Amino acid sequence: MKAAALSSYGGPEVLTPSEVPLPEAGPGTVRIRVRAAGVQHFDSRIRGGWAPPFLNLSFPIVPGNEFAGVVDQLGEGVTGFAPGDEVLGYGTLGAYAEYVVAPADQVAPKPDSMPWDIAGGFSGNGQGAHMCLEAMGVGAGDTVLINGAAGALGTFSVQLALAWGATTVIGTASEANHAYLRSIGAVPVAYGEGLVERVRALAPEGVDAAMDTVGPEALRASVEVVKDRNRIRTMVADDAAKELGVPLLGAGRSVERLIELTGLYERGLIKLHLRETFPLERAADAHRLLDTGHGRGKIVLNVA
Template sequence: MRAITYDRFGGSDVLTLTDLPTPKVGPDSVLVRVRASSVNPVDWKVREGYLAEVMDTVFPVVPGWDVAGVVEQVGLDTPEFQVGDEVFGYVRKDVVGGEVAGGTLAEFVAAPVRTLAHKPAGWSFEEAAATPLAGLTAFQTIRRAGLQSGHTVLVHAAAGGVGSFAVQIARSLGARVIGTASEANHDYLRTLGAEPVTYGEGLIDRVRALEPAGVDVILDYVGGDALDSVPDLLRDGGTVASITDARARDEFGGQYVWVRPDPADLAQLARLGDADELKPEIAEVFDLVDAAGAHERSQSGHVRGKVVVRV
């Protein structure tokens, strides 16, 4: 099978299109013929070695954790799926790389059933591939923050890959959403049902103008100084959750979240998709042979939505 690999940490130039054996299928896994994958910031951070202290790496690495495709072969104990099923998932394993831990920038991937769900019928493979990691991140931070109907939530980086999912999920719960974004993305946020505010100097005043009493939940998907305004914007009893800054937990008593594969959560995202309450935003689609370009596009920052790779 064709796959993207790299045999050392480095820039996008280490990515190579190569031929590899088709993965073997374990008892609790299925073989997925990949139709599309996507690039997340964690992919190029792993490629550059930033997570080497957190996860074991065995070269060569096939990058990518997001997948959408068709079940080609089932394992010995996988009643959840049948050959021909259209699936999507967040195929993160405990080891990065190696013969048994291949990623999703490949024609086939052996995916544990704990990482997959049935693809929404109304989504393309590209839309489904854009969803798992970012959509699960949004869903799990919202759940752990305890967001409920009637709450007001401030979403930092609301037009980004994770933030755009968070806005839609929060709206589906009946929450009021205020989202930070550049002026160029304000109209987009309005289409998602959010009230946009520009980030940067004066943010506290802009948010307070919309919600004088402060917000119930703050979701941080950008890092940097995003949490500096928590004392001024979070009302008493409110919760902050971040995927980038441990201060959310250590300083403000909130949640610091690392997304995990969860088939039930994926199925809930699929239900929202089938109900037209969740729609992935795709910034650009690349072919597998140009996976390096996809990594570079993601790494450039300020991407609205997700960068997808068609296989």
């Protein structure tokens, strides 16, 4: 089958169109004909040579950990799905390909109203936002700071905080993305020197919770404006979090989270802005765009 795969580690150029073996569904898994796959920073880190400790990688490596497509094959013991079902889901690797195999309990029905490109980029950042905001205890009446609010993860986080009852969501972004943040319900604020003072001016009664998708400096600013460090989380700066006494975010993706998020989508409470879509054979270009940083919305590969 066709895939975008790594035969070495490095820059975007090492992600090339490839032919790899067609996977087979095993016990408890389903094979899915991929229609679209999201592009995440996790994928670019894999491309650069990083791997979480539970992965033992060997080339060729097919990145991609979120996808949408059509159920093609059922493994032994799988119930609740049938060939032809339209689904979205998540895994660890393998989604930049025509077919992917995933555990059946990591796959959910795709809403009829959700386009394929949106579905392909929905699971990863959506679940990341859900995990982070839940850990921070975001709820009714809160004032929440989202550092890096215009990206795909930030976009989900702004909308989810509002859906859960937050009164005010302040989002940091470059000036070019401020109108976009207003359109999804956030109060925009510029990055850079003086951020703490600008946030305090917008929230004179204080910030209840803060999420960082940017890095150590944004996390340090969050510590200055939030009284309770248990209500701060970072997605990108674990070393700084340990230094500052901010709890780390544990693993916790689940199909239940995904189903809750698709329900919010169907109710019009969450929208996913597409930054750009690329065909599978241009996965390297998708990574080049991802690596520029500070983008607005989600990058997705259209596979079929």
